[in-house]
Amino acid sequence: QSALTQPPSASGSPGQSVTISCTGTSSDIGGYNYVSWYQQHPGKAPKVMIYEVTKRPSGVPDRFSGSRSGNTASLTVSGLQSEDEADYYCSSYAGSNTLLFGGGTKLTVL
Amino acid sequence: QLQLQESGPGLVKPSETLSLTCTVSGGSINSNISFWGWVRQPPGKGLEWIASIFYTGSTYYNPSLKSRLTISVDTSKNQFSLEMNSVTAADTAVYFCARLTGYSGDYFDYWGQGTLVTVSS
Numbered sequence: 001q002s003a004l005t006q007p008p009s010a011s012g013s014p015g016q017s018v019t020i021s022c023t024g025t026s027s028d029i030g031g032y033n034y035v036s037w038y039q040q041h042p043g044k045a046p047k048v049m050i051y052e053v054t055k056r057p058s059g060v061p062d063r064f065s066g067s068r069s070g071n072t073a074s075l076t077v078s079g080l081q082s083e084d085e086a087d088y089y090c091s092s093y094a095g096s097n098t099l100l101f102g103g104g105t106k107l108t109v110l
Numbered sequence: 111q112l113q114l115q116e117s118g119p120g121l122v123k124p125s126e127t128l129s130l131t132c133t134v135s136g137g138s139i140n141s142n143i144s145f146w147g148w149v150r151q152p153p154g155k156g157l158e159w160i161a162s163i164f165y166t167g168s169t170y171y172n173p174s175l176k177s178r179l180t181i182s183v184d185t186s187k188n189q190f191s192l193e194m195n196s197v198t199a200a201d202t203a204v205y206f207c208a209r210l211t212g213y214s215g216d217y218f219d220y221w222g223q224g225t226l227v228t229v230s231s
Contacts, residue, residue: 001173003156034216038157045206045221046149046157052212057219089157093216097145097170099159 004029004090004102011108017078020105022090023071028100030071034093037066037075040104041086049088050075077107085109112137114207114222121228122201128194128227132207139188140165145215146183146190150203151224160205162215163190170215197229 005023012018022029022037029035035053038046048057050066053073063078073092077084090102118130132146139146147162161181162170171179175194183190194201204226208218 032216034213036217038218040157045208045224046218047221048217048219051217051219091157091159091217093214097162097168097214098172099147099162099216101149101157101159104156 001028001094001098001100004092004100006088006090006102006105008103009106009108011110012077012080013110014080014082016080017076018080018107019074019076020088020090020107022073022075022092022102024073024092024100025071028071028092028094029068029073031095032093033068035066035068035073036091037064037073038089038091039084039086040089046089080109082109112209112220114209114220116205116207116222116225118205118225118227120226121230122197123231124198124229125196128197128201128229129191130205130207130225130227131189131191132222134188134190134209139183139190140185143211145170145210147208147210147215147218148181148192149206149208149218150201151206152200152203155203158203160194161192162210164215199229201227202229203227 037050148160204224209220
């Protein structure tokens with residue numbers, strides 16, 4: 001098992017949209033509909049923003065959306081706001097009740 | 111509202127065993143829709159899934175750490191625990207306990223605040 005691949009950084013201006021990618025393999029992202037995305041502010045616990053590729057938990061703004069194409073999942077944040085500045089991690093089920101995380105992407109709101 | 115709280119020593123010596131406990135409140139650990147797990151984050155680095163457990167005692171481990179890990183559950187205390195032996199400085203991290211839900215526990219929806227464990231002599 002290898003960690004999922006994310007770009008180390010992403011940025012956008014307030015009001016713009018930004019997309020963060022997460023690349024895995026057919027044994028994880030491409031093999032199951034179980035990709036999740038987490039937002040983490042400094043010194044805080046992660047918070048789930050997307051689960052099962054496209055689903056949003058109650059309370060998460062609809063500015064956050066998830067998608068997948070083949071072995072790559074994506075998180076799109078629309079209408080960027082200053083409070084969206086955080087680290088974002090993808091995660092995927094990898095079979096046999098195991099999980100993988102991505103290396104994380106630092107999102108900067110310019 | 112479900113709450114999780116990690117507890118355990120903040121400093122462990124190299125080659126010794128790291129022991130952490132997670133106390134669950136506001137809900138029962140005896141849930142057939144929940145798994146319980148541990149995630150760690152070395153300072154300035156990313157998240158790593160360590161292990162998960164179902165209330166029945168079924169356990170699941172990160173293959174890269176499996177040989178050093180034991181995860182267990184105490185339903186009478188509404189707690190689950192992690193032991194990691196033969197620790198080194200590379201095991202220094204913030205350790206989070208969390209609830210997993212979804213198919214076979216595929217995502218974390220409730221997290222503890224995390225506890226920093228430093229491995230140093």
